[in-house]
Amino acid sequence: xxxxxxxxxVFKLLFRAEFNTKEELLNQLPFYFEAGDLxxxxxxxxxxxxxxxxxxxxxxxxxxxxxSRLKNWKPERIGKVELTVIRMTAYELQTDKKTPVxxxxxxxxxxxxxxxxxxxxxxxxxxLATFVEDRES
Numbered sequence: 001x002x003x004x005x006x007x008x009x010v011f012k013l014l015f016r017a018e019f020n021t022k023e024e025l026l027n028q029l030p031f032y033f034e035a036g037d038l039x040x041x042x043x044x045x046x047x048x049x050x051x052x053x054x055x056x057x058x059x060x061x062x063x064x065x066x067x068s069r070l071k072n073w074k075p076e077r078i079g080k081v082e083l084t085v086i087r088m089t090a091y092e093l094q095t096d097k098k099t100p101v102x103x104x105x106x107x108x109x110x111x112x113x114x115x116x117x118x119x120x121x122x123x124x125x126x127x128l129a130t131f132v133e134d135r136e137s
Contacts, residue, residue, distance in 0.1 A: 001044040004107055007088070009040070010051050011111055015084045022056050055091045062090050069130040078123075081116040085124050093131045101132050 001009075013032065016025050029052075032038070033045055040048070055062070066086055067075050075083070089108040096104065105128050112120040 001040060007107055009048050010088055011084060013052050014055055014088055017056060018080050055088055058091055062087050065090060069127060079117055082112055082120050082124055085112045086127050089128055090131050
């Protein structure tokens, strides 16, 4: 599975975290993968589930970091799509030191454009830029 497809699947599952508890979400995983419109290998499924669990476990810390970076915004004002993209990308920026920052950010902007509202890509890019500054210091 290509990296963008992987990220899109993680995004789709993480988006559900806004509407379900972690336990409910994890219980729904078999149904998600068996729905028929998605075919992934066992290896890819395992990677998706691992990344999802890791991001979910880190959400309190990630949300604190997001809140501290917003200027004239409150986290609850962020659209759910944009928030989900920022959360998963903030996690990736913290943990993936091999992939160039530009690729990570570009993938996030593309997800925001695909699933978010007008201007979502620009908003996500602006918030994530503050995470890049931390990564480089």
